[in-house]
């Protein structure tokens with residue numbers, strides 16, 4: 001970076017220690033920080049309206065000729081009012097200025113000015129008080145608006161930034177390699193800084209913004225990549241290629257191309273000298289478990305144990321069932337560790353894992369993490385479903401000899417975003433559903449159709465299928481619990497009197513949940529009334545219909561997860577979204593659900609409609625604060641920036657080349673800013 005830019009602000013002409021203190025409050029301590037204090041908005045004086053059409057009481061810009069100045073009115077000591085009449089030939093406008101005689105005196109009759117302010121009065125007598133006044137031939141018609149702090153005015157800030165820019169002249173530093181600038185059609189950094197603060201016109205502002213957003217996103221990606229490269233320690237679990245045919249042949253179905261590819265990605269990773277760090281991202285029902293089992297099979301063939309952690313007991317039990325179904329016929333023993341085991345059984349299972357009797361151990365995060373010793377742990381798989389959990393990933397790495405890590409996530413976040421958020425992980429995407437899956441037919445209806453919907457469910461149950469009815473329980477408090485319980489009882493006595501109805505909610509003891517889930521799986525229940533606990537990965541292929549009550553209370557991505565519980569088998573499946581509160585907004589959202597089953601598309605829409613906050617829930621994503629880029633809307637630049645960053649890291653993984661010094665400095669600066 002240029003020495004000039006690293007100097008404290010006090011080196012800038014017109015900035016003394018007092019002002020430096022004020023700047024500090026804006027997080028500005030160097031000239032570079034000052035340049036990076038981008039305007040939060042602009043006043044665009046080129047967007048002019050005829051006076052006759054200008055709205056009242058809103059900010060607007062007009063271009064008008066000064067017709068005549070009126071005599072000043074001395075209201076009282078210290079308050080003089082100056083008035084002048086302007087016209088643009090559509091209407092007249094009276095300018096009002098308080099006290100600022102110097103300003104008033106500078107105005108010339110018959111000359112044209114641009115005035116920006118609020119017009120008050122009525123459509124016959126229009127007035128504008130203390131507007132921004134600019135000569136009509138002023139070249140700077142797009143003015144920056146900055147975040148300020150006490151002691152620093154717009155004008156002062158603009159002037160100081162201008163001083164820095166003109167002292168630098170043309171030779172501001174340029175961290176981007178020339179070919180990246182060329183390929184992505186980016187202006188120079190000097191031009192970008194100048195135009196972001198003092199744009200010539202809307203086009204040059206857009207050009208500047210593109211460059212600065214690109215830089216920031218690329219820097220972020222470089223930083224995440226650096227972190228990953230730094231963490232490539234050695235592993236004691238270097239594996240060797242093994243024959244996978246036994247596994248592939250034993251499956252009751254043929255893997256999709258992307259499942260095969262994901263397993264091969266894992267194998268390649270596990271054969272290298274450093275630990276695998278891979279995310280398998282796939283929509284609900286894309287078959288992530290078969291990928292996990294494939295990786296576990298490969299590890300087993302290499303003599304290593306695998307730990308698989310699930311977020312809930314129900315899921316752990318289900319994974320256990322699937323994995324043992326796939327692997328036990330191949331001679332690989334699978335253990336299940338859950339809280340509902342008797343202490344004696346638990347101890348026995350743990351002993352077996354420690355002795356290496358079991359090759360695969362499945363359990364909840366807590367159980368597997370805290371208390372289990374392995375004989376030869378080589379692979380740790382976490383099923384995060386839709387949650388983001390950076391914290392848990394690290395813990396198990398301490399066990400064994402730096403085992404390989406595989407994370408499964410069903411959050412269908414757009415790929416580019418996943419790369420940022422899971423930037424420390426390599427990514428395999430399952431973007432193809434297994435063959436023969438029919439999309440779930442989805443309807444959105446109001447509560448008036450509820451009885452009809454129940455009738456439709458009964459028809460499915462009479463055909464030997466099963467169904468879910470999901471009720472939102474936001475607070476999980478006693479009141480809601482009571483209403484869900486009553487609702488389920490009402491169904492059992494009423495619409496579903498001839499069927500077996502079960503109730504599942506998060507407040508039930510784990511053993512009870514397991515029992516109910518098992519009964520549903522074994523078709524001892526026809527209908528499962530449930531809160532959102534079914535959201536996470538429950539697999540019952542015979543369940544073909546889901547009713548979601550109060551559907552408007554769920555986010556789209558969550559509805560999508562819920563809906564993924566049906567449509568898992570060979571029967572046509574249905575999802576009925578019921579809402580008693582059909583606002584325009586909720587109708588629009590539910591329409592997205594009825595029109596697509598593509599989780600990625602749905603999450604993009606969710607993002608547009610509700611913003612990223614909802615996406616991450618209360619969780620924070622732990623990425624550095626960005627100044628100008630917005631990961632959630634600058635998606636096109638995001639992928640260009642990622643590509644550029646990855647091409648740089650491919651040849652210089654630690655950014656050590658002299659040519660990349662500027663980039664490395666940018667990364668350090670960005671990550672110094674703290675996270676959010």
Ligand code: ADP
Nearest residue numbers: 253254255256284285286287288289290434539
């Ligand atoms: P998810 O990605 O949501 O975790 P699962 O692993 O639970 O998905 O798989 C969903 C269902 O699809 C399971 O019943 C599984 O056995 C089945 N399945 C997985 N892969 C295939 C495939 N290639 N062909 C047919 N069915 C498959």
Ligand code: MG
Nearest residue numbers: 288289383537
């Ligand atoms: Mg799953």
